[in-house]
Amino acid sequence: MNKILPAPFLSLFLLVFWLLLQNTITPGLVVLGAILAVAIPLYTNRGRDFPATIRKPFKAIEYFFLLLVDILISNLNIAAIILMPSRRIKPALIEYPLDIVGEVPITVLASTISLTPGTITAEIRRDGRALMIHALNVDDHEKLIASIKQRYEMRLKEIFKC
Amino acid sequence: MNMTELPGWADWLVSSLIIIGALFALIGSVGLARLPDFMARLHAPTKSTTLGVGGVILGSIVYFSVTATFSWHELLITIFLFLTAPISAHLLAKAGLHLELKRVENTRDLRAQPNQYSDED
C-alpha cells in the first residue's frame, strides 16, 4: 500500500483534478487518470520532505464547510468596513502563538487566517512558534486570538493529530 | 448575444449568483482604491474579489449544466483561486513589511518581539 500509494490523498486529488479538466467521465479517461494519479506521486515522492497525514478525513470535510461559511461571513464584514462612511478603522499587528507543529498544519492554519474575517497572515516568527497577523479592524486582540484558537486550531489539531 | 432561455428557477439562481458575485468584486476593488494603507488594502482584493469571481463562476457552472451537458470544470478556477489567494496575500504582505511601507498612525503593533520577524537569512 505504502509502496504503490505513498500519498493516497494526493493521488485522489490528482484523479479528480484530471477528470474535472477533461469534463467528461469515460472508462478510458478514468484508467489514464488512475495511471497518472499513481505515477506522479511515485515520481515526486523523493522531493516531499514534509510528511502530513490526515488522520480524520470526515473532520477535514467538516472543516472545509465551516471554512466556506466563514469566508462568506468574512466578506460581509469586509464589505461593511469598506463601505463605512468614516475611515476610522483600527488596524493592528498581532502575534499569534502557535500550538500546532508541522509545516502542513501551520500552512493550512495560515491560509485559513488569510481567508477569514479581517485578518491576514503576514509572517512566521523565525523559530516557527508564532504567526504575525495583520487585523483590519480589531478592538480586543485577546478575543481574536482566542477565537482563532478555538475555532480553527483545535480542529486542525484533531485532524492532523499533531 | 446568444443566451438560451433558462427554466424559471435556474434563471433566478444564475442571475442572483452573478449579481452577488459582481457586487462583491466591485466592493473589493472599491476597497483597493479607498482604504488608507497598503496592509489594509491587501484585505479587500484577497477576500472580496476572490469570492466575487467564485460567485460568477458558480453561476457559469449552473448555466452550462442546465443549457448544455453537465459541466463542472469551471470549478477548477474557483479552487485554484481559493488556494492561491492566501499565498499571494502572504507574499505581498512580506514584501510590504520588508520595504517598511508607511502604515496609518493608529496601527497598533502588539508584537512582543518585533525583531524576530525580519527575513534576513
Added chain:
Amino acid sequence: MLVFAVQFAFVAFSVALLLNLWRLFRGPDLPDRILALDTIYINSLALLVLFGIWHGTAFYFEAALLIAMLGFIGTVAAAKFLLRGDIIE
C-alpha cells in the same frame, strides 16, 4: 432576468477594473501596484467567464484557467523580486 444580470455584471466588473487601474497608476508604492495587477487579472478572468455565458459557449474556459495560473505566477514572481531583488535564486 439573466440578460439584466449579465449586463449588470459587465458594468460592475468594468468599474472594478477602472478602480484597479487607478490604483495601478496612483501607487504609491510597488507592492500597491502589484496588488492592483493581481486584482486586475482576477477581474478580467471573471469578465471572460461572463463573456462565455453571454455567447453561450464554453470555449473561454481554457483561456480563463490559463489567465488564473499565469497571473498567480506573475504575482509571486513580482513579490519575490521585491523581497530578494532576484526571481530565481
